[in-house]
Amino acid sequence: MYSEPEPDTAKRMRETHATAAAALGSTPVGPDEAWGWRGRTLSRAVSTPLGAGWLRLVCAPAEKAGGKLWEGPQEAERFMPPAVPRPRLRERLAWSDGDYGYLAELYDRVADRTVTTEEPILRAVPDLDEAWWSGLSTAVDAIAEVPTERVAVRQEYLDRAMPQYLGVSLDTTAPAWSTAHGDLHWANLTGPQLTLLDWEGWGAAPAGYDAALLHAYSLLVPETAAEVRRRLGHVLDIPAGRFAELVVITELLQTTTRGDNLELEKPLRGRLGHLLGQAP
Secondary structure, three states: OEOOOOHHHHHHHHHHHHHHHHHOOOEEOOOOOEEOHHHOEEEEEEEEOOEEEEEEEEEEEHHHOOOHHHHHHHHHHHHOOOOOOOOOEEEEEEEEEOOEEEEEEEEEOOOOEEOOOOOOOOOOOOOOOHHHHHHHHHHHHHHHOOOOOOEOOOHHHHHHHHHHHHOOOOOOOOOOEEEEOOOOOHHHEEEOOOOEOOOOOOEEEEOOHHHHHHHHOOOOOHHHHHHHHHHHHHHHOOHHHHHHHHHHHHHHHHHHOOOOOHHHHHHHHHHHHHHOOOOO
């Protein structure tokens, strides 16, 4: 999903991934590696006595290891309905080693690749058929109906961040809440067979959040952004959905202040102007 991190981080993560694979009775196969943001995760295909698998290693500072992000995939395995296609979690192992905490998760192998391989942002029209888009709409609706006490986006964050990063005074009270995947972008979706990956952060968010996030990450490809709106317009083109777009724009504009998603800043501000009823 992301580029390889700094050499010291890459070396440590590779060594720890190999240790985790052995502990879970699996063997890495092939040269391909899937890195997370700044080397926070490393995933590889593995072979196991039960067949092909996928071993994902998560790292965090020891004092921050555990909690919601650690438990998300396990709870998704328990609560997500069959209408939400996802890799099945077989085993997990958590431990600490000095300054770092680690979580190894062994999943069934998903044969299809993610729509984008290096980053969440879409840069070309993907070759996705009717069944894929229909399945996405069904999955987004099914996730929204799952009862949960998990939280993906907090009202307190909206109260603080929306005026700061949108640059306007507005009512920051979310008009409706529903359950969201929480990180629905193109590097977490596979094709041509749809699978939703990365269930760390799912939980309650402003209604329409998943659709709004996928739409934002599609803005460099207007044709696909329009298709997202066409397929998920039932949650986007309503007041709650428009508010969710403002939430997502807030979050992504905040990332630009850290040097991430810089190419999205201009189209995000254009979309913001449209939502606020102003000229882009």
